[in-house]
Amino acid sequence: xxxxxxxxxxxxxxxxxxxxxxxxxxxxxxxxxxxxxxxxxxxxxxxxxxxxxxxxxxxxxxxxxxxxxxxxxxxxxxxxxxxxxxxxxxxxxxxxxxxxxxxxxxxxxxxxxxxxxxxxxxxxxxxxxxxxxxxxxxxxxxxxxxxxxxxxxxxxxxxxxxxxxxxxxxxxxxxxxxxxxxxxxxxxxxxxxxxxxxxxxxxxxxxxxxxxxxxxxxxxxxxxxxxxxxxxxxxxxxxxxxxxxxxxxxxxxxxxxxxxxxxxxxxxxxxxxxxxxxxxxxxxxxxxxxxxxxxxxxxxxxxxxxxxxxxxxxxxxxxxxxxxxxxxxxxxxxxxxxxxxxxxxxxxxxxxxxxxxxxxxxxxxxxxxxxxxxxxxxxxxxxxxxxxxxxxxxxxxxxxxxxxxxxxxxxxxxxxxxxxxxxxxxxxxxxxxxxxxxxxxxxxxxxxxxxx
Amino acid sequence: xxxxxxxxxxxxxxxxxxxxxxxxxxxxxxxxxxxxxxxxxxxxxxxxxxxxxxxxxxxxxxxxxxxxxxxxxxxxxxxxxxxxxxxxxxxxxxxxxxxxxxxxxxxxxxxxxxxxxxxxxxxxxxxxxxxxxxxxxxxxxxxxxxxxxxxxxxxxxxxxxxxxxxxxxxxxxxxxxxxxxxxxxxxxxxxxxxxxxxxxxxxxxxxxxxxxxxxxxxxxxxxxxxxxxxxxxxxxxxxxxxxxxxxxxxxxxxxxxxxxxxxxxxxxxxxxxxxxxxxxxxxxxxxxxxxxxxxxxxxxxxxxxxxxxxxxxxxxxxxxxxxxxxxxxxxxxxxxxxxxxxxxxxxxxxxxxxxxxxxxxxxxxxxxxxxxxxxxxxxxxxxxxxxxxxxxxxxxxxxxxxxxxxxxxxxxxxxxxxxxxxxxxxxxxxxxxxxxxxxxxxxxxxxxxxxx
Numbered sequence: 001x002x003x004x005x006x007x008x009x010x011x012x013x014x015x016x017x018x019x020x021x022x023x024x025x026x027x028x029x030x031x032x033x034x035x036x037x038x039x040x041x042x043x044x045x046x047x048x049x050x051x052x053x054x055x056x057x058x059x060x061x062x063x064x065x066x067x068x069x070x071x072x073x074x075x076x077x078x079x080x081x082x083x084x085x086x087x088x089x090x091x092x093x094x095x096x097x098x099x100x101x102x103x104x105x106x107x108x109x110x111x112x113x114x115x116x117x118x119x120x121x122x123x124x125x126x127x128x129x130x131x132x133x134x135x136x137x138x139x140x141x142x143x144x145x146x147x148x149x150x151x152x153x154x155x156x157x158x159x160x161x162x163x164x165x166x167x168x169x170x171x172x173x174x175x176x177x178x179x180x181x182x183x184x185x186x187x188x189x190x191x192x193x194x195x196x197x198x199x200x201x202x203x204x205x206x207x208x209x210x211x212x213x214x215x216x217x218x219x220x221x222x223x224x225x226x227x228x229x230x231x232x233x234x235x236x237x238x239x240x241x242x243x244x245x246x247x248x249x250x251x252x253x254x255x256x257x258x259x260x261x262x263x264x265x266x267x268x269x270x271x272x273x274x275x276x277x278x279x280x281x282x283x284x285x286x287x288x289x290x291x292x293x294x295x296x297x298x299x300x301x302x303x304x305x306x307x308x309x310x311x312x313x314x315x316x317x318x319x320x321x322x323x324x325x326x327x328x329x330x331x332x333x334x335x336x337x338x339x340x341x342x343x344x345x346x347x348x349x350x351x352x353x354x355x356x357x358x359x360x361x362x363x364x365x366x367x368x369x370x371x372x373x374x375x376x377x378x379x380x381x382x383x384x385x386x387x388x389x390x391x392x393x394x395x396x397x398x399x400x401x402x403x404x405x406x407x408x409x410x411x412x413x414x415x416x417x418x419x420x421x422x423x424x425x426x427x428x429x430x431x432x433x434x435x436x437x438x439x440x441x442x443x444x445x446x447x448x449x450x451x452x
Numbered sequence: 453x454x455x456x457x458x459x460x461x462x463x464x465x466x467x468x469x470x471x472x473x474x475x476x477x478x479x480x481x482x483x484x485x486x487x488x489x490x491x492x493x494x495x496x497x498x499x500x501x502x503x504x505x506x507x508x509x510x511x512x513x514x515x516x517x518x519x520x521x522x523x524x525x526x527x528x529x530x531x532x533x534x535x536x537x538x539x540x541x542x543x544x545x546x547x548x549x550x551x552x553x554x555x556x557x558x559x560x561x562x563x564x565x566x567x568x569x570x571x572x573x574x575x576x577x578x579x580x581x582x583x584x585x586x587x588x589x590x591x592x593x594x595x596x597x598x599x600x601x602x603x604x605x606x607x608x609x610x611x612x613x614x615x616x617x618x619x620x621x622x623x624x625x626x627x628x629x630x631x632x633x634x635x636x637x638x639x640x641x642x643x644x645x646x647x648x649x650x651x652x653x654x655x656x657x658x659x660x661x662x663x664x665x666x667x668x669x670x671x672x673x674x675x676x677x678x679x680x681x682x683x684x685x686x687x688x689x690x691x692x693x694x695x696x697x698x699x700x701x702x703x704x705x706x707x708x709x710x711x712x713x714x715x716x717x718x719x720x721x722x723x724x725x726x727x728x729x730x731x732x733x734x735x736x737x738x739x740x741x742x743x744x745x746x747x748x749x750x751x752x753x754x755x756x757x758x759x760x761x762x763x764x765x766x767x768x769x770x771x772x773x774x775x776x777x778x779x780x781x782x783x784x785x786x787x788x789x790x791x792x793x794x795x796x797x798x799x800x801x802x803x804x805x806x807x808x809x810x811x812x813x814x815x816x817x818x819x820x821x822x823x824x825x826x827x828x829x830x831x832x833x834x835x836x837x838x839x840x841x842x843x844x845x846x847x848x849x850x851x852x853x854x855x856x857x858x859x860x861x862x863x864x865x866x867x868x869x870x871x872x873x874x875x876x877x878x879x880x881x882x883x884x885x886x887x888x889x890x891x892x893x894x895x896x897x898x899x900x901x902x903x904x
Contacts, residue, residue, distance in 0.1 A: 028762065089767075096661070215633070217751050218734035218849060219849075220731065222733060228679070228680040228752060229683075230680075231677065234677075295670055301676065303676050303680065303772070308756035308773060310478055315753050320755070427662060428664075
């Protein structure tokens with residue numbers, strides 16, 4: 001199949017329109033962009049016979065709306081719930097973008113560069129373009145429910161709160177998600193598990209104002225130094241997590257899961273290529289797959305304290321801020337894990353400083369799905385039709401917290417198949433999505449809906 | 453003596469004009485402000501019969517100029533070299549200023565608020581206003597040489613390079629500096645020693661770009677976590693410095709020095725009041741005075757890496773930056789100490805990351821002066837005349853790196869007497885200088901020049 005058969009001028013125009021909305025859901029200043037984007041999608045889906053509505057979680061006005069759309073299918077046909085998110089990561093650091101982050105650019109390398117080109121606008125848009133092709137054939141269609149939210153990158157607060165209150169709306173047999181990656185060389189991958197996640201902010205405060213590092217050096221507690229010590233205390237020298245109780249109760253993978261995961265693993269060389277550095281993060285002595293798929297992490301996502309400009313500034317900062325996130329695996333309950341981390345941070349707070357733990361958000365447990373389920377078998381046959389190599393099963397190190405909530409509310413069996421590749425650089429400057437990936441996502445959408 | 457007798461409308465107008473120049477010497481964007489300020493001062497000194505010139509260090513064009521001014525004294529009179537700096541610290545964090553940082557504001561508390569109100573524009577300007585009063589009396593005056601530079605807050609690069617090349621110009625019997633603090637309740641203080649200093653920047657790099665903390669968490673090395681571990685390694689749990697060889701050769705103070713320093717020490721309560729937190733920084737088990745006057749420090753002045761904005765961003769940063777400075781005491785040679793730190797940082801660089809040590813600047817050794825010198829005796833008698841309590845001797849924890857260089861080049865005996873107080877908040881938002889302090893600095897300038 002030729003890419004151009006799929007990526008028509010019309011689709012390109014629609015795709016670029018969608019990408020231009022600066023839907024940074026975490027940034028209150030971008031709320032208007034999010035609302036406009038959701039309305040744009042609602043209109044776009046209406047052209048395919050979908051009834052749609054923008055929903056707010058009770059008491060959560062001023063957050064990006066959740067778009068719910070539905071198209072009744074043939075009598076007795078199954079119900080499919082499709083989930084995606086129209087929000088994107090912040091674009092910073094801006095200076096590292098080769099083209100403006102919200103100006104979609106198709107380069108000669110056959111890739112579209114833009115924040116959200118892949119995660120997740122590109123992936124779900126391509127899938128739904130495939131759905132449009134399928135619906136155009138007029139054949140016996142399932143009932144299709146679509147949920148697109150605007151807070152996935154910042155914890156899915158609104159949808160997580162809404163889901164339990166609209167179980168009937170969400171009820172479905174299968175939940176399709178196109179927000180994950182394929183294996184090496186675009187070999188299809190079925191996600192058999194996801195890690196959970198939890199975000200929080202840590203602040204340290206000491207003096208009431210910045211102090212002169214000569215006048216007060218050796219006298220005043222230094223929160224920049226203190227934050228370094230506090231964060232360093234989270235890990236052991238071998239890279240394992242030093243927080244007491246953090247790893248209690250972790251369910252190890254079965255031999256079948258472990259074997260399937262290793263079979264789908266990228267080579268170390270491939271990671272060096274994709275990351276530009278050796279894959280030596282995490283716990284020493286475990287394989288890359290084990291560390292990423294079956295082990296939890298505590299990552300420091302950012303530290304900001306004191307002076308960072310040109311020259312030097314001999315200051316002892318009054319405070320320090322760090323952004324952290326944890327990836328959790330089955331057997332770890334987010335609340336209990338956070339209690340362990342809180343206790344650890346309190347116990348390790350350097351003398352003379354006050355500790356604040358804030359902005360706890362996006363808490364979700366990790367999960368693993370049974371490999372032998374009927375949905376997985378059906379998906380496998382479709383994917384084998386698309387690619388003779390057939391699918392691999394993966395346990396993605398990333399998280400889609402809301403999938404857990406939707407799973408419970410809808411009663412549907414999750415089927416996560418996406419077409420991301422490491423070179424897409426999601427969450428980084430110069431995010432992009434290849435037209436070959438776009439075409440695969442379309443074909444998948446078209447064929448899986450036909451098969452269901 | 454009434455403050456108003458000294459702080460006339462004319463002086464207020466001149467003082468505010470001087471403060472309005474945004475002379476952030478470390479910021480290349482402010483070079484024009486620095487040049488304009490230096491020209492303003494040259495003109496101001498010319499009105500008192502000083503010949504002046506703006507000097508550039510060879511090969512250092514594009515840096516704030518050094519102002520050298522001279523006024524010949526009576527035949528056979530001694531030569532006095534006065535040093536100060538017209539540059540100031542960066543004003544950030546801007547949002548914490550109650551009045552604009554470069555808009556001098558005299559508040560009802562009798563203090564002038566502005567960046568540089570004290571450090572050092574306010575102190576040397578007040579001293580030189582006192583000099584003007586003395587010169588107006590027309591009595592037998594010493595030859596007065598004035599050096600005012602624009603890089604003290606960022607390492608004094610130009611003047612340090614110039615000094616050895618203009619020894620004749622700088623040659624003097626006594627070097628007066630008004631850039632230090634008085635004791636509690638404005639009791640006069642003679643600085644009998646200063647700590648040395650050295651600044652540098654540390655960077656860690658891992659991936660070629662920011663990475664998704666789920667997709668790569670447990671695989672990619674995290675420079676934010678790595679920087680925390682690297683900086684934490686610089687100190688032991690008791691707050692002492694863990695860098696091998698760092699403290700070798702330190703000359704302990706004499707009993708006389710130690711006794712004099714402790715006699716002049718502020719109370720712990722006073723520090724709590726001034727800093728807004730307990731004075732528990734530095735090495736456990738040593739007195740505040742010992743830690744600040746006679747022990748070295750390594751301070752983290754800033755850390756910047758990854759995300760710090762609203763909400764969360766699940767990213768593994770590609771790199772991390774930290775600004776550090778060290779305070780050194782007699783017996784520590786800056787170069788040798790830096791070698792120890794470099795070796796330590798190299799040995800502790802986390803796996804998978806590249807270390808960069810950059811922007812090494814402002815290196816100066818600490819020094820202590822003999823308490824029984826003639827200059828100190830003369831100064832003591834003048835200060836006793838000004839304040840019946842008489843002066844205390846202090847070993848300031850801060851540094852004026854260029855004083856060491858000027859001391860060598862001029863052959864002069866340094867006499868450091870200043871009128872700073874902790875509540876001046878130098879280097880912090882809402883820096884200020886009290887009119888009572890201003891008046892003392894003026895009186896000191898007038899009387900010491902008359903006595904010399």
